[in-house]
Amino acid sequence: MQHRWIICWLLFCAQGLAAQKTYQLAPPNAKFASAFFDKSTSVSFVFEQPGSEIRYTTDGSDPTANSAVYKKPIAISKHQTIIKAATFAKGFTPSETVVLPFFSQGLPIAQLSTTSPNNKYKGSGPTTLFDNKSGGTNHNNNAWLGFDSDSIIVNITMQQSTNISAVMLHVLVNQGAWIFAPQQVQVYVVDNNSARLLQTHTIESKQQTPTDAEAIMVALPKTKTNQLRLVITPLATLPEWHAGKGNKAWCFIDEIKIY
Amino acid sequence: MKRRNFIHQSVLAAGSIAFSASALKAYGSVYDVEFGHGNKRYKLNEKWSQADVSRYPVNDCHEMVQDKKGRIILLTNETKNNILIYDKSGKLLESWGTEYPGAHGLTLFNEGGEDVLFICDNNRHQVIKTTIGGRVLMTLEYPKETGMYNNATEYIPTETAIAPNGDIYVVDGYGKDFVIQYDSRGKYIRHFGGRGTEAKHLRNAHGICVDTRNGKPELIVTSREQNAFKRYSMSGEYIGTINMPGAWVCRPVIKGNYLYAAVLQTHSRQGQQSGFVTVLNKDNTVVSNIAGSQPNYTNGQLQEMYQTIKAFSYPHDVCIDDEECMYVAQWNSGKVYPYKLEPIA
Numbered sequence: 023m024q025h026r027w028i029i030c031w032l033l034f035c036a037q038g039l040a041a042q043k044t045y046q047l048a049p050p051n052a053k054f055a056s057a058f059f060d061k062s063t064s065v066s067f068v069f070e071q072p073g074s075e076i077r078y079t080t081d082g083s084d085p086t087a088n089s090a091v092y093k094k095p096i097a098i099s100k101h102q103t104i105i106k107a108a109t110f111a112k113g114f115t116p117s118e119t120v121v122l123p124f125f126s127q128g129l130p131i132a133q134l135s136t137t138s139p140n141n142k143y144k145g146s147g148p149t150t151l152f153d154n155k156s157g158g159t160n161h162n163n164n165a166w167l168g169f170d171s172d173s174i175i176v177n178i179t180m181q182q183s184t185n186i187s188a189v190m191l192h193v194l195v196n197q198g199a200w201i202f203a204p205q206q207v208q209v210y211v212v213d214n215n216s217a218r219l220l221q222t223h224t225i226e227s228k229q230q231t232p233t234d235a236e237a238i239m240v241a242l243p244k245t246k247t248n249q250l251r252l253v254i255t256p257l258a259t260l261p262e263w264h265a266g267k268g269n270k271a272w273c274f275i276d277e278i279k280i281y
Numbered sequence: 282m283k284r285r286n287f288i289h290q291s292v293l294a295a296g297s298i299a300f301s302a303s304a305l306k307a308y309g310s311v312y313d314v315e316f317g318h319g320n321k322r323y324k325l326n327e328k329w330s331q332a333d334v335s336r337y338p339v340n341d342c343h344e345m346v347q348d349k350k351g352r353i354i355l356l357t358n359e360t361k362n363n364i365l366i367y368d369k370s371g372k373l374l375e376s377w378g379t380e381y382p383g384a385h386g387l388t389l390f391n392e393g394g395e396d397v398l399f400i401c402d403n404n405r406h407q408v409i410k411t412t413i414g415g416r417v418l419m420t421l422e423y424p425k426e427t428g429m430y431n432n433a434t435e436y437i438p439t440e441t442a443i444a445p446n447g448d449i450y451v452v453d454g455y456g457k458d459f460v461i462q463y464d465s466r467g468k469y470i471r472h473f474g475g476r477g478t479e480a481k482h483l484r485n486a487h488g489i490c491v492d493t494r495n496g497k498p499e500l501i502v503t504s505r506e507q508n509a510f511k512r513y514s515m516s517g518e519y520i521g522t523i524n525m526p527g528a529w530v531c532r533p534v535i536k537g538n539y540l541y542a543a544v545l546q547t548h549s550r551q552g553q554q555s556g557f558v559t560v561l562n563k564d565n566t567v568v569s570n571i572a573g574s575q576p577n578y579t580n581g582q583l584q585e586m587y588q589t590i591k592a593f594s595y596p597h598d599v600c601i602d603d604e605e606c607m608y609v610a611q612w613n614s615g616k617v618y619p620y621k622l623e624p625i626a
Contacts, residue, residue, distance in 0.1 A: 043314075043327070045314055045590050045591060045592055046590075046591045047589060047590060047591070048547075048550070048555060048587065048588040048589050048590065048591055049550075051547075051549055051574075051585065051587045052549075068574075068584075068585075069574070069589065070574040070575040070577055070589070071574065071575065071589035071590070072575065074589070109589075113314065114314075114590070160551070233552075
């Protein structure tokens, strides 16, 4: 008898509570100059919702109700720092997590040339690829070079001959707009007009990822050079699950870095 | 046996009510979400509409007005019933309209004691004046008199405002962003606004209203992609800009001393169902954002605004009724009926 009482009461309460709606908070509003920085940069967040807190991490883990509370701009000086932040408040579902990776600007590039992008997505020419500016996630904003060719060839001359260990390609993924990460990146060292293949990096496309910029980091065997060639192969056929299956995907790049 | 059961149950029920009432009270502050700021705070009711979705569906809910009988009129681009007429409690009273596939703008005007409606149809490239019951009184075609249009498809009217003297102002918010002024019979008077680089120009002139809060009537026009409202005299001279940083404001709606507007989305989170509702006082200072950030003026400058609570997806219009309750119609939001917000005294 006692038991049934308690169970019934609990059920009734649960029903009453379930009938109320719990709203989710929106993510915090992030402000930063660019994902690419010279010596250091900082990111600030705002979220003017009384009773709420912004919590963040710098170690790549997802923020929880126990993560550090955001109070002032977060200084960043380490290459490949990932800042993750979310909002929390009593009575609300925490927001989705904002993920902001930051990259150092790498070795200075003197010159860069590339196969022509599509006429509609020319950015401000090849310098777009080493201007240290983030392109955001809108492929129409003139900060991205958009390619619909079978391959993209990029020739890079650095300011001086240096030891290099990696090449990074910052690309856009917006699968609904047929924009995918490339399927392959090959890196060549160029000496006296002859090119030597250093590395072949292949990328598996993932299904239904949200629209976002992605960094493709290609590790290289240590090499000293001042000239590189990248041969980038956009995804040749859109996968089975995609509305445009069988067609060629677009490839959008806003920045190339050498480390 | 039966009788025992009955008694047992009623005892249980009584006990449960007492217990759960206190339990709910304890959790009350957690679950009773207050939206907005200052003296413009509201409780949100998502289940206001009692319309039967199988019989009276909606697509995009674009705009809402209240008529002189106190009824709430909704315009949707669902051609099964472009107009749904509700009472304030959400009971559907009437429906009409099957010929407005691009139904977008809805304005009500009291014309010598009679309510009339002005519908902007994006697809038909027309403005249609009707009686409250749906009888067509006048159709305004594309404004070739302006000399700015080659054909009707360049003209995609989004909103109208009617001056006290009956002049009709149409904004071509999805076309060339002109404001076109006609007399009450539909005779072209002038046009202004349009695209360009000067302050008087517009970008996505999505809404317009006549503002009589400061005595002398003037026009407030939305420049949505610029996140701003722009003020003009009734004859089209540019007066000034009300910056709404971060907010894709839809049409301005005047009620009492306040200006209300649905914010389709947050500028920094475009395409992510990041809308809210904003409220400005008589001085055009933002005093409340419903499901949005607390308004913050630093050195007199309004700081960027954004959604804070995911209560709305893409709000497209608000209507404030005679009891100060707010109705929110949404675009591209899963075909939801309008929500109602009741002020917190």
